[in-house]
Amino acid sequence: MSFMQIKDLCVHYPIRGGFFNRVVDHVYAVDGVNMEFEKGKTYGLVGESGSGKSTTGKAIIGLEKITSGSIIYEGENVTNQRRERTSAYNRDIQMIFQDSHSSMNPRKRIKDIIAEPIRNFLKLSDQEENRRINELLAIVGMPEDAKYKYPHEFSGGQKQRIGIARAVACNPKMIIADEPVSALDLSVQAQVLNFMKDIQQEYGLSYLFISHDLGVVKHMCDHISIMYKGRFVETGRREDVYKNPQHIYTQRLLSAIPNIEPSTRIARKAERQGVEAIYQTEQHKYYDENGKVYALKQLSSTHSVAMSTQDKGGN
């Protein structure tokens, strides 16, 4: 049973223009997104730049104002309620960012950075707080003396871990991770991904994992949604999306990922060109006359794809 539902989430930005600066149009950054989250699962949100994947994450946590739609958390409507600082929702849903450095106050010690959510949500004594911080540092595999240092004294991977420590400080139910490893080098990225999996198993966390990297998402996620221009083009379990991609956009993305098998190069290029040819000729099947993505159609109990009603499913 899911503990949180996102229903028809929309984030629209007005475009102003004309003589009196009136609203002439909207940017449909997020346009009708539905999601459900279960405990202990990882949900991937994939798309290219400008697809609205980050905006979705920010809207869920309350960093973007939701134009319409609702977020139901444990049966309660929490849409646009981020202002109530101490609500359970705010405590239980946390976020980690791509640029962990700029998400930390450079003048604060690690101790105070990690303690921020603790001070907001849990009324702990100084000793208890200190114990909790030590515990958190141990969880993220960092020595205790790290808490007296400042953010700039750590490497990118370490800062990302501190960001995670801050996010898990109040035992959240879900962490929204916005491109958490995109700025990291390959081996550091692997170390952080391993670590995120470890703490997930230990604490039964759910992740909303936002990334442009289909390899990383496949490695991490149980359930994956592909986003394009603010809408889902395809959503399903990992196997559904990767083994049986139905939407042309998903197919394009998948065929474009470089494979570390040099011998498959030529075959993959042929496949890529094949997909591209279909994309050029069968636009109408996947996008309406305004280039907008269709509404999702259910293909199986877990797999949905946005396709024209005239021509459902089928290759």
Added chain:
Amino acid sequence: MASSENLLTIRNLHTGFRIKDTYYNAVDDVSINLNKNEILAIVGESGCGKSTLATSILGLHVANNTKVTGEILYKDLNLAGLPEDKFNSIRGNDIGMIFQDPLSALNPLMRIGEQISESLVYHTKFTKEQRVERVLELLNQVGIPNPERVANQFPHQLSGGMRQRVIIAIAIACKPAIIVADEPTTALDVTIQAQILDLLKELQAETKSGIILITHDLGVVAEVADRVAVMYAGQIIEEAPVEELFNNPKHPYTRSLLNSIPQMNSENEKLQVIKGLVPSLKNLPRQGCRFSSRIPWIAADAHEENPVLHEVAPGHLVRCTCWKHFDFEGAEGGQLR
């Protein structure tokens, strides 16, 4: 495949940056050669010296705090320490460069056509009409629709993929024998990346030029390179033809890198990776095997005292001997430092 006709030979290249009054070598004794009609990939993580190597080849460093020694042999010239005016007749003419960020690499105030034709002004005797013609031809060649219009546009009016195509057009304007591409697709979305890589391959096949591809992305390497050199801490630690490197990696670092890529079939497993980071410029170990501190469970006598590259298979070179004793077993339990 690659012919063995040599285009560029780098021997014992050192590039040092001055910090206070000491020079620290970001590129430390690198020797490698580039053949005609070949894509040579230089792979490594940030701080390994790969971008410094690229800029050394074009002599783009600021002279008064950089020291380049060793040999970069092109035709009969040693590019290391070549005077500016002589270098200017090489840059853009014999060696073209492609940069990472297609927006910042273009002058925001100059029209696309003008930016491309600039190198033609200095390296050819073309008339103005011939230059315009060549610019349109180039834009066409890199797959830009409607070249006449694009030539009159400014960079901000183009998409990221289009801008990168313009950068490539600039690099190939004078049909250089060598192209140095520094992370050419890192800033792009995957679908655009695939298009740009295909374009690079096509252009290379057409012109038979040699490409040095600097990247951190092993997927990109597997997709386009003919030969690969892996850099760590300013040195090349492994060099091999591309299939050999991916199928038969030897050095612990190369193996760790390959294992840390989330694979399409590695779901839910832990990624095998050697913990730690590339040491920073000031803290580079200057003696012994530079990777030894990352794999402390390997006995000290497994390393060479002065590690050199050994040929383990035709064209496959590995530095140090520690790889023979390496496995991932000991890697567990360490802390990320």
Added chain:
Amino acid sequence: MWKTVLRRFLVMIPQLFVLSLLIFIMAKFMPGDPFTGLITPETDPNVIEELKIKAGLYDPWYVQYYNWITNAFQGDFGDSYTFKVSVSSLIGERAMNTFWLSLLSVILLYAIAIPLGILAGRYQDSLLDKGIVLYSFISYAIPTFVLSLIFLFMFGYHIPIFPTSGTVDVSHDPGTWGYFWSKVYHMLLPAITYALLATTGVIQYLRSEIIDSKSMDYVKTARSKGLPISKVYTKHIFRNSLLPIAAFFGFTITGLLGGSVFIETIFGYPGMGQLFISSIASRDYSVITTLVMLFGFLTLLGSLLSDIIMSIVDPRIRIE
């Protein structure tokens, strides 16, 4: 673009309205009134009282404001109490003087600052650069009136090569070359003084812009094309670095107006700045309020000018 310019002009109306209200209220708070200066021991207080009533000084403030603003709309800013002429003709004559002085100052300012800024930026950390930076700090540290007085003393009295007051030599007929040169000659010393003092901002800004531009990727691209370094500077770095300077032009004009208050007063140059000071001293309300309104209007105009220039020189910015 013209639509936007027009819109900006319309937005100025409420801005100027608020400004006028503020000015009016503040003027009322000033101690004394225009007749204070006329009082001598022999003056009959009743006469003064009568004058005040006639001038409407006892009307409610909003009535006074209404009268003032409706007249102002018709171009009638009242009469100067001290000069006994209409404010518009008084200011009109001075405004031209200030305009010419400002123009010459701006030309001198850019003629000095741009080459220095470019040299300092290009040869960063050289002895030349250090010298220029030192100069710019000195000119920044010296207060306007100190330098003005030093110059006046040095070149006006000690080595009398420049006139010390006025705008033109009376011996020349208007329209002749001699008349023109005499005007320029009278403006030269105050203009140089002002230009020297204002250079700091431009030099420092340009210098740091050039230093920043040098490490930009497009400069690397230009170098990788094989462009000689001098061409890289002239075709790529300078153009990009001069952009913010050009955009700042409008604000520079505003700054000049502020500076003119001191410069004109010290050099005895009969422009708006000098008029401003003297009218404050004599509580000449109608002149003060009109001048402040004018300064305010020119400031708004300056920022509009900056935006327009920006949209012309930078292709990335397009005003619709």
